[in-house]
Amino acid sequence: MSSLWDSVGDAGRLPERVLWGAAASVTLGDLVHGSSLGGRLGELRGRSVLVATSDQLTAALALIELDGIARRLVLCPPDLPSEHVPFVKTAAAVDALVSDWDAPESGSEGIGSFVRCSPRLTPATSKRDEQHETEWILLTSGTTGQPKLVVHTLLSLTAAIRGGRTSATPTVWSTFYDIRRYGGLQIFLRALLGGGSLVLSSLQESMGDFLIRAGAHGVTHISGTPSHWRRALMSPSAHRISPQYVRLSGEIADQAILNHLRGFYPQARIVHAFASTEAGVAFDVGDGLAGFPASLIGEKSVGIEMKVEDGSLRIRSARTAERYLGSHGETLADRDGFVDTGDMVELRADRYYFVGRRGGIINVGGLKVHPEEVEAVINGHPKVRMSLVRTRKNPITGALVVADVVLKAEPDSGAGPPAALEREILQLCHQALPRHKVPAAITFVPDLTVAASGKVVRHRA
Amino acid sequence: MSVRLSVISQVEQVAKEQKKKLAPLSDDLVLLDSGLDSLCFAIIVARLEDALGIDPFSTAEDAGFPVTLGDLIRFYEEAGK
CATH class of the missing domain: 3.30.300.30 (ANL, C-terminal domain)
Known part of the structure; x- marks a missing residue:
C-alpha cells in the first residue's frame, strides 16, 4: 500500500494543483520540498497523532505529510466538545498533538509532543521514509453523547476512489463538508488521488462568500448534504458556481432537492451517494431519482455486497471501517462481515427508499x-x-x-x-x-x- | 391572518425563541443575511405548515428556492392559491 503522498505524486501535475483555504493556499508542488510541520515530521514517526486544528487547510497539509509516518491519525472535528478530548486521547492512545494553536489548549495536557502546523511551509528537513500503514481514526456521534472512534486505513477510505478514471481536464473539487468528517474526507481524497485541486470551506465564512470563492477558483465538482444544498440554493450567490458534477450524501436525498438542483444547475450531473463513517461508500445513484434501484441489492460485481435484513441496509466491502477503538467490545460488523447501517429502507416497485433510522x-x-x-x-x-x-x-x-x-x-x-x-x-x-x-x-x-x-x-x- | 403576516410573525417569533438578532425586515432582505440559520428556517417552515396547511418547499416542483423574504412570502402565497 503506497502512502497518501505517493498517491498524490502518482496523479501528477503537482505544481498546478492547489489546496485553497479561506485565508491561505498551498500548491501540492510546494509540498515536495516544504513542510507544514516546521521540520518536526521526524518526531511524529510511529506516534498516535491527534490532528486538532481550527483551520481545514492546516489539517489537510498535516494529513498529507503524516500518512505512512504516524502510526495513527486521529481526525478531530472542529466541534468536538472539549470534555470528550480526554476520552479520545485515552481510547486512541494519543501521544502527540498537531495543531495550529499557539500553545496546547486545556484538555490536551499530558499529550507527549505538541507540534505546531501552519500553511506557511518551511523547508522539509527529514527524509520521508514511510513505514507505517497508518490507521485513520474518524469520530462519529454515539448514543451516550460520547463520540465513537472508527478505525479506517487509507486503503478502506480510498477503495471507492481507486480505479476510477482520472479526468483529462483538471478537476476542481469542493465540499461544504469539513474534511475531518467522512463525507468531506472522501472529497479531499478524491481530489488528491484523482489529480485535482480542492477548495476548502471555512466555519468563519458565510455561505455566499464560500460560493463566490469556489466559483472564482472554477469549481467543477462539489459535494454536500441535502441540507447544505438547500442552504446554498437560498443564497443569492448560488449562481456563482457552475459545476459539472453535484454530489449529495450524508442524509436522505429527497426528490424535491434533486429536482431543485437539476433545475438550478442544468449542466451538472447530479449524483446522490450512500455512505457512512462505519460502512464506507456504498453506491452512487445518478438517475436523478430518490432512493436506489432494487437491483443493487445482492449484486457483487462492484466489490460491494448489500442486503436488507430486518428492514435495514447492510453492507460488506473493502470500504467499511475495521473496528471501533475504546468501545468496550461493541462490534462494527457481524460475523459475516456485514455492517448494519441502521438506515431503514422500504421497497416500492423496483426501488428502495430510505425511510429513517433504526432506534428513531x-x-x-x-x-x-x-x-x-x-x-x-x-x-x-x-x-x-x-x-x-x-x-x-x-x-x-x-x-x-x-x-x-x-x-x-x-x-x-x-x-x-x-x-x-x-x-x-x-x-x-x-x-x-x-x-x-x-x-x-x-x-x-x-x-x-x-x-x-x-x-x-x-x-x- | 394574511399569509404575509403569518410568515413575518413566525420569522419574528422563531428569531426571538432562538435568540437570534434579526435584521430589519423588508421584502429585499436576503434570507441568509437575516440573522437566521438553517435550523431557524426549518422551524419556521414546520410552524407555517401547521398554521397554513401548506409546505411549498416539498410541493413546488421547479419554483426554485426563495432567496429573499419577499420570495419566501410569495412562495407561500402562490402555494396557497
Whole structure:
C-alpha cells in the first residue's frame, strides 16, 4: 500500500494543483520540498497523532505529510466538545498533538509532543521514509453523547476512489463538508488521488462568500448534504458556481432537492451517494431519482455486497471501517462481515427508499439526535410522566425533533394547550441540550403505548 | 391572518425563541443575511405548515428556492392559491 503522498505524486501535475483555504493556499508542488510541520515530521514517526486544528487547510497539509509516518491519525472535528478530548486521547492512545494553536489548549495536557502546523511551509528537513500503514481514526456521534472512534486505513477510505478514471481536464473539487468528517474526507481524497485541486470551506465564512470563492477558483465538482444544498440554493450567490458534477450524501436525498438542483444547475450531473463513517461508500445513484434501484441489492460485481435484513441496509466491502477503538467490545460488523447501517429502507416497485433510522435516531441537517437523551431531559420536569421524542420530516434540515409528552395530572386550564408548561419544558431543554436537539414542537398527549418490555413503543421511522 | 403576516410573525417569533438578532425586515432582505440559520428556517417552515396547511418547499416542483423574504412570502402565497 503506497502512502497518501505517493498517491498524490502518482496523479501528477503537482505544481498546478492547489489546496485553497479561506485565508491561505498551498500548491501540492510546494509540498515536495516544504513542510507544514516546521521540520518536526521526524518526531511524529510511529506516534498516535491527534490532528486538532481550527483551520481545514492546516489539517489537510498535516494529513498529507503524516500518512505512512504516524502510526495513527486521529481526525478531530472542529466541534468536538472539549470534555470528550480526554476520552479520545485515552481510547486512541494519543501521544502527540498537531495543531495550529499557539500553545496546547486545556484538555490536551499530558499529550507527549505538541507540534505546531501552519500553511506557511518551511523547508522539509527529514527524509520521508514511510513505514507505517497508518490507521485513520474518524469520530462519529454515539448514543451516550460520547463520540465513537472508527478505525479506517487509507486503503478502506480510498477503495471507492481507486480505479476510477482520472479526468483529462483538471478537476476542481469542493465540499461544504469539513474534511475531518467522512463525507468531506472522501472529497479531499478524491481530489488528491484523482489529480485535482480542492477548495476548502471555512466555519468563519458565510455561505455566499464560500460560493463566490469556489466559483472564482472554477469549481467543477462539489459535494454536500441535502441540507447544505438547500442552504446554498437560498443564497443569492448560488449562481456563482457552475459545476459539472453535484454530489449529495450524508442524509436522505429527497426528490424535491434533486429536482431543485437539476433545475438550478442544468449542466451538472447530479449524483446522490450512500455512505457512512462505519460502512464506507456504498453506491452512487445518478438517475436523478430518490432512493436506489432494487437491483443493487445482492449484486457483487462492484466489490460491494448489500442486503436488507430486518428492514435495514447492510453492507460488506473493502470500504467499511475495521473496528471501533475504546468501545468496550461493541462490534462494527457481524460475523459475516456485514455492517448494519441502521438506515431503514422500504421497497416500492423496483426501488428502495430510505425511510429513517433504526432506534428513531433523528438526523437534523446532518447532526444525529438520539431520542433518549432528549426524553431524559423532558422527563426531568416535575409535571411530566413520560415523553416520546420522534422525527418530523422537514424540507430544510431533512428532519426536526418533536416530542409527545404525557403529564402526571391533567393541566388545570381545561381547553387549549398549556402554553406556560410548554415554555418551561422547552426552557429546560434549551439549558441542557444543543439547539438542534431541542424539540421544535411539543404535543401534550393523554398516553403513550408502552410495550411488554416496559419501553415506550417507537414506531419505525 | 394574511399569509404575509403569518410568515413575518413566525420569522419574528422563531428569531426571538432562538435568540437570534434579526435584521430589519423588508421584502429585499436576503434570507441568509437575516440573522437566521438553517435550523431557524426549518422551524419556521414546520410552524407555517401547521398554521397554513401548506409546505411549498416539498410541493413546488421547479419554483426554485426563495432567496429573499419577499420570495419566501410569495412562495407561500402562490402555494396557497
